[in-house]
Amino acid sequence: MDRIGDFNMKDDDANDDDDSRPIIHSVGGEEPSILTSNFFLDHVGEVFLTLKPDGLSWKLMDSLCNDNEDRSTCLGIQFLSKQDTSINISDVYAVEFIDWGLVHKTLLTNPGFLLGHASEMYRFTVHGIERSKSQPSLWAPTVFTFAHVDKQTCQMWANRMNSYLSLETDRPRNLLVYVNPGSGKGNGCRTWESVAPIFSQAKVKTKVIVTERAGHARDAMASITNRELNLYDGIVAVGGDGFFNEILNGILLPRHRAPYPPTPPDDDPTIETESDVLLHDPTVTIVDPTVPNDDESPLLKRSTLNESQAVNLNQDSEMSFPNERFRFGLIPSGSTDAIVICTTGVRDPMTSALQIILGKRVCLDIAQVVKWEKSHTSKNKPHVRYAASFAGYGFYGDVITESEKYRWMGPKRYDYAGTKVFLRHRSYEAKVAYMKAESEKTNVGANARRIKAFWGLTKESERIACRAKCDICNTTSVAPQREKPDPKQESNWVRVKGRFLSIGAAVISCRNDKAPDGLVVDAHLSDGFLHLVLIKECPRAFYLWHLTQLARKGGTPLNFDFVEHHKTTTFTFTSSGEESVWNVDGEILQARKLSAQVFRGLISLFASGPETYKTHFADFIQEPASIINNVYPFSLFFFNVILNSFRYYNSLPPVAKTYATICFFMSLCSELNLYSPWTVALSYEDVFKHFQIWRLVTNFIFLGSFSLTFAFRLFIILKYGVQLERGPFDKRTADYVWMFFFGAFSLLAISVIPFLRSPFMGASLVFMIVYVWGREFPNTRINIYGLVELKGFYLPWAMVALDLVFGDTLMPSLLGIGVGHLYYFLTVLHPLAGGTDFCKTPFWVHKLVKYWGRGYQMNSPVKKADPSTGVAFQGRSYRVGGTSSASTRYPPNVGAFNGRSRRMDTSS
Ligand SMILES: Nc1ncnc2c1ncn2[C@@H]1O[C@H](COP(=O)(O)OP(=O)(O)OP(=O)(O)O)[C@@H](O)[C@H]1O
Incomplete structure (x- = not known):
């Protein structure tokens, strides 16, 4: 076996006898x-x-x-x-x-x-x-x-x-890992297995515990002694935000000591301050830091915290914590994973694992949310929760409550529950009081903000998103503590009363897959603020608009008149009517009275913060639609809708477009009472006795009056009809038109039998499209109402089943299936089995298409086909007057349809 032994040192300094020596x-x-x-x-x-x-x-x-x-x-x-x-x-x-x-x-x-x-x-x-x-x-x-x-x-x-x-001392050596096997799509264990090898490679010891039930990790954290906790450099949660919250609460609830935020005022308008709460309410159960802890570890005593720790843990608070190195880690495996996205910039288990191993560190604000309730001994008994990302009421609470019923759906449950709750459109009466943050300017109205944004007058600091080595987080965390406004002074409080669709307090921006910029784009990981977002009652369409802005990258969900955004450190809430629940980091908290305060940089996370994150000011300026959006919001909304609809309509292929357009106008005219649908219905008597031959055609183009059923039929044409035309019938306009003619002729023939006759056969023709689509795209996965996933092949049958469930008549669907199958059999299955193609597109259809002037014309050059399109109809194009067009996809002499093209100048 050869060995490399003749390395050449090219550096002048490396002039050694043995070049291979260092x-x-x-x-x-x-x-x-x-x-x-x-x-x-x-x-x-x-x-x-x-x-x-x-x-x-x-x-x-x-x-x-x-x-x-x-x-x-x-x-x-x-x-x-x-x-x-x-x-x-x-x-x-x-x-x-x-x-x-x-x-x-x-x-x-x-x-x-x-x-x-x-x-x-x-x-x-x-x-x-x-x-x-x-x-x-x-x-x-x-x-x-x-x-x-x-x-x-x-x-x-x-x-x-x-x-x-x-020498890299900030890296963990020993970690306690909790895995939630049921998080997200139930892949917590697989997520951990995918990253575990790099922990062993990096020689990081891990004690892994897979939880057995909800609350397991919280109970374990609450009962673990500080001495034992001190053996670890951190706790890693493999799961979602809810699981992280559970561990956070398990750690903080028995250990974090700080005065509670003020209780919300009852009917008494004076706000009780922190000291009021402490002094006057005998039931407040604040853990006394002076009470000796069972655990003897000296690190647990506050007196042992050095200066840097004290800064890090916030001077407001008092916290016994195991060691300075201790951090929380989170490896994403949940349904939302907003905390991971905000702290690492991506939702990637490997990135999170590497940031843990390399000992990255960011400080994170934590909100203390206190629910106040009456007990037999006290007027205000506190129940504390901690939140790392978000606490929300109304819409947010309803979504989480609803989604819990559908946990089996996995992450899709949020879409389903969100839609349901949106449609309900409930608002809740509440009183909110928040403390003015010293840096908050007078409440700039939405219009003024919009105009400022348009002219680029919005201060950069108001728009800067949090990022790795963030100046805002770093300067604030080392700077002397901000002077807190005195909560006893009534002038430091702002009170809002009314009906709210939602009330949200974001600790961080809460970016996630559904809201790419988060609810509050400029909320920072440790800026020491709660971002209070109050959404007042408004029409459903406006709320939808807010939600669409939220779902859009570069959107401006807070720039509405019905939305208020306030930076604060403390707020209180009292429900005064029908109640929703609070959603605290994805966990439900039922509270009629609640107050919350933020602790700046209370915990440290193994993460480095998102890498440079582009603000969207440039996008905003470049996109003309956005400019108009900010000046004429209403007009732009409709302008956008119309523009996008127009673009979409223009992009449709000709046959499906024409059919859908005619059907739409037929129904529109009928809605406007311009004609009676019965004058276009199929009636052989009128056709033959009164020569109303148009009925032979018009019965196929009336899909019903405007209703959900009509919308569904139109949707079928626009989705499945368009896919067929762009896929298997690509460049075969005449063949596609023939499919419709064939369907119509067959249905007319069938309807000679009175039992099978229907006055309007359009529904069957539309169903024929579904059937042919199902045969052409048999393996495409279809999601029905977000509930059931099935293969395209079964779609027509699933629709029949739905008709059955909803009590609709089955005849149109079954006729459509029958005719669709006949067409498919004659044009595909029978010729494939070596039989004669009885159902060739007649020459007059080619002529008609040529005369029509849309789609692919006779003699037009055959372009290379898209391989992703359907399969069955490949190679059946006709080049009229051109050279033979065997399959454009199959090589010569391979496949069912080879040699079936014909030249117009020769007989077929
Ligand atoms: N072994 C377990 N069995 C059942 N539930 C568990 C178990 N371990 C933890 N849980 C609970 O599962 C809930 C949800 O977990 P997690 O946050 O990991 O997933 P998710 O809800 O899908 O994601 P996200 O919170 O990001 O939306 C938590 O409230 C936690 O208490």
Whole structure:
């Protein structure tokens, strides 16, 4: 077996007898800080490697690549992933010496030094992270394998790197991991299994506990002693926001000590202040920090907190916490995962795992939500909850309550429950009082905000989203505590009373898949504010508009007159009528009276914050629609709707478009009483006796008066009819038109039998489309009302079943299926089995289409087909007067329809 033994040192300093030995630079003392040597980088080639305390870098010793050349071009496509030439120690999570073994030769044809060399050496691997170029927040593990013929050299480099890694003291060594097996789609365990190997690679010890029931983790956290907790550098939750909340509460409830926020005023208008609560309400059960804890660990005592901890944990609060290194980790596996998206920038278990292993840290504000209730001993007995992301009432509470009934649906339950609750459109009477934050300006009205935004006058600070190394979070967390407004002073409070669709308090922006910018785009991870969003009662359409803005990237969900957004530190709430519930981080809290306050940077998370996040000001300015939106919101809403509808309509293919348009206008005219539907219905008597032959056609184009059934039929044409025309009937306009003619003729023939006759056969024709679509797209997955998923093949039958359930007549659907099957049999199945094609598109249909001038004309060039379209009708195009058009998709002489094209200038 060959060995590489002739590394060439190209550095002038590396003028050693044995080129393969590392050069050691001693800088400023005994400890050599720089190592250099030649190594073989697996899959790349020979490199000159340099190790410094802050990182490893290398230079490809490829004589063919000059330094000015673009390495990626030079190295070729195989090496794109290995074009890095350095990695910081802070991005490395493991270095391992691995024994003698295979290294892969580069595929470069470089006769200078790569070809002909041996392929086995001693190796050490460097495991680090790679940031996605397009989405820097997304991290993936990467590995570099360096090889050398000398074992000692390899070992020495690996040891040196490991010694540098050991200086990274902020990294966890020992973690307690809780896995919720039922989170999200029930894949908590799989999520953990997918990331567990990198924890062992990084030599991070993990004690993994899979929960057995709801509340398991909270109970465990509440009962674990601080001494035991102190053995760990953090707790990692593998699950969703609700599961994280459970662990957070398990940790904080017995340990966090701070005065409660003021109770909401009863009928008495004076607000009770913190001290009022403490002094006058004997029932408030604040844990006395002076009461000795069973646990003897000195770290638990507040007096032992050093200054930095005190700043970190917020000076308002008093908290016994195990150790300074302690952080929370969250590996996303839930249905929403807003906390992970806000703290890492992406919803990716691997990114979260890597950020935990590399010991990243961000501080997170925590809201303390206190529910006050009457007990037999007290007027106001507090029940405390902590929230890391959001507490919401009304719509938010109703959605979470409704969604709990459909947990079996997985994450889809939120869509379903959201739609139901939206349709209910309930508002709730409530009183809200919030403390004015010193930085909040007078309440700028929505119109003024809109105009300011339009002219670019909105202050940058009002729009800056939180990001990694966020200035707002960092400056505020180290700056002296803001002077808090005195809660005793009535002038520091603002009171709002009315009917609200929802009341929300966002601790962080709450970005998630459904709201890409979150509810409050500029809510920061540790800005020390609660962002109170009050949505007053408004028409359903306006609320829908708010929701669509929420669902849109760059949307402005808070720029409405019925929406108020206030930055505050404390607020109180009292329900004064019909009640909803509170949704605290996805968990239900029933409270008639509630108050909340925020603790700035109360906990630390293993996360680095989202990478640079683009504000949407530029988008806003560029998009003309958005400009109008902010000046003439109402007109733009309709303008947008009309514009998008127009665009959509224009994009429709001709046959489906024409059929849908005619049907729509037929129903519209009937609605306007311009004619009676009975004058267009099928009646053979009128056709033959009174020569009302139009009835033979018009009965197919009246789909009913405006109703849900009509909308559904139109939807079928626009969805399935369009898919057929764009797919299997692509470039075969005449064939598609013929399908409709065939259906109509067949239905007319069938309706000669009185029992099977129906005055309007349009519904059957539409159903025929569904049947043919089902045969053409048999494996496409269909979701019915978000409840059942089935294959396209079964769609017509599922629709028949629905007709049955809703008590609709089955005849039109069954006739449509029958005719659809007849068509499919004659045009596809029978010819495929070697039979004669009885159902060829007649020549007059081609002529008609030519005369019509829409779609693909006779003699038009046959374009290359889209391979993703349907299968059965491939190759059945007719090139009239052109060369034979065998399948445009199948190779010659393969498939059912080869040779069935015909030339107009010859007989078929
Ligand atoms: N073993 C278990 N069996 C049943 N429920 C559990 C179990 N472990 C935890 N839970 C509960 O499951 C609830 C939801 O968990 P989680 O937050 O992980 O998922 P999710 O609700 O799908 O996601 P999200 O909160 O992001 O919407 C939590 O309230 C938690 O108490």
